[in-house]
Amino acid sequence: MMFPLVLELADDRKIPVAVTCRVLGFSKQAFFAWQRNPVSQRDWDNARLINAALNIHGDEPAFGYRFIADEIEAEAVPLRDEVRAEQFAAAADGRLRSVVHEVLPLDQAVEAHRQMDAGSVFGRIVLVP
Numbered sequence: 001m002m003f004p005l006v007l008e009l010a011d012d013r014k015i016p017v018a019v020t021c022r023v024l025g026f027s028k029q030a031f032f033a034w035q036r037n038p039v040s041q042r043d044w045d046n047a048r049l050i051n052a053a054l055n056i057h058g059d060e061p062a063f064g065y066r067f068i069a070d071e072i073e074a075e076a077v078p079l080r081d082e083v084r085a086e087q088f089a090a091a092a093d094g095r096l097r098s099v100v101h102e103v104l105p106l107d108q109a110v111e112a113h114r115q116m117d118a119g120s121v122f123g124r125i126v127l128v129p
Contacts, residue, residue, distance in 0.1 A: 002026070003034040045083045099123030
């Protein structure tokens with residue numbers, strides 16, 4: 001985000017906001033709108049969602065995204081539909097990734113459960129056929 005840079009240049013080097021905005025390719029109105037409200041409601045909603053997911057996931061890192069989504073709903077974390085859709089789209093696009101601890105063949109499922117029960121796993125154990 002370039003808006004903090006505009007603010008810094010105006011304060012430190014006394015470069016006019018209009019000049020900096022023109023050089024960087026956005027309007028003064030966009031800068032002043034950001035200055036009035038630097039943290040959008042969407043940013044607050046995303047932060048609340050991430051904190052709720054981290055709190056749930058931190059208690060039991062073996063839980064997957066479906067469980068976390070159910071827990072978030074159960075705790076009545078207020079989420080707008082577009083925020084939820086954005087987060088799941090990020091997961092689908094690969095921008096939000098799951099941590100894979102180990103990939104094991106399916107016949108080692110018992111060993112995978114032992115590792116999870118022992119608490120020695122950080123992330124997921126993926127079983128493949």
